[in-house]
Every structure is written in C-alpha cells, then in structure tokens.
Amino acid sequence: GESVGLHLPTLSVQEGDNSIINCAYSNSASDYFIWYKQESGKGPQFIIDIRSNMDKRQGQRVTVLLNKTVKHLSLQIAATQPGDSAVYFCAENDFGNEKLTFGTGTRLTIIP
C-alpha cells in the first residue's frame, strides 16, 4: 500500500482497548470539525463530524470531543479492532471560505 506519511505522530493500542487521538486546530471561525480515516492505499473516509456549537458527538464506537477554549479536538475509538489501524486526520471546515483544511494526521496501530 501507499505510505501516506513518514513522520506522523504514532499511537499503538492493544486490541480491545480504547484509543484517543488528539488534534489542535487554528481557525476559531470554523463551522465544522471532521475526522477522516485513511487506510493504506486508499483515499480518506469520513468518520464523524461535529458542529462548532457542540461539545460532544457520538457515533458507532467513536466519540468526538470539541474544546473551543483551547482549540482542541479529539477522537475516541472504543474497543479497538485490527481494522481500526489507519492514519486519522482531523479537518476543519470554514463555510465562509468554502475550504476544508486538514491536519497532518496520526497513525494508529492496533496490536493484536
């Protein structure tokens, strides 16, 4: 598969444990914050988003937390599985300039 980043922050988690991936954003005017998952050799895939007027949103096995005070976003993955191994990107969406700005990504490895 393709190598999407040789100098990414990495996180290794035992299968079945919970993982937390963190992201700092820069634009306080962003309207949405989004998490994408990129598996080796594939394009990014949408996981979950959260509006700027929310603090928390839950999906299937995933929770996103937004702290606007410190411009911090996190993705929690519960009961991790081998298929969760991937690079995870946060992104911020500013409707005003119609742009989606991505972070540099974190590589999550699930240890069997």
Place this chain on the structure above:
Amino acid sequence: EAQVTQNPRYLITVTGKKLTVTCSQNMNHEYMSWYRQDPGLGLRQIYYSMNVEVTDKGDVPEGYKVSRKEKRNFPLILESPSPNQTSLYFCASSFGRAPEQYFGPGTRLTVT
C-alpha cells in the same frame, strides 16, 4: 455504486510534458475538490469547484489548472509538470458545503 473515480492511478512522466488526471463522481455532487498529499504535510487543497463553471484556488494552486464543464467531471491539468509536483493526488466531492467529502482512490504521480 456511489463512488469517485480517478484515472490514471499511477503515472510516471518527465518534466514539461503536459498531463491530465481525470476525476468523475456519480453522486450528483455540486462540490468537487483536488488535494495533494505529501509526507508530513497532510492533505493540501489545490483547487475546488462549487458547481459547473465555478472554480476557485485552494492553498497550493500554482502549477495546476482545473475545469468544470460538467457536474460529474473535474479534471486536474498540469501544463508543465515539475519534480516538485511529485505527489499523491486525491479528488473529492460532496453535496454543497456538507462536511462529509467522498474521496477517490488517489493518483500517484512521479515527475522525473
């Protein structure tokens, strides 16, 4: 099947030889975008289009052109490729300003 397709998937070319990477989506999305992905830099937006005949520059537009003559297609054109355009390119689409973008499988371009 709803999808974004890109062609070619892999391309090796020489400096100065014009090339086009095609992108097509079958979801009737208004918004389409091109990104390049480089190690340590994440995904950076090249150009985007809000609808037919409407295109705008992203963060790294220099050396690239795009066109949007049809809703489903958004080709990326490199008039005179240079080695610094060696990268992994992704096309994406979405409904309007929706935060969820659908990505293609990527095009690995090498310019020698």
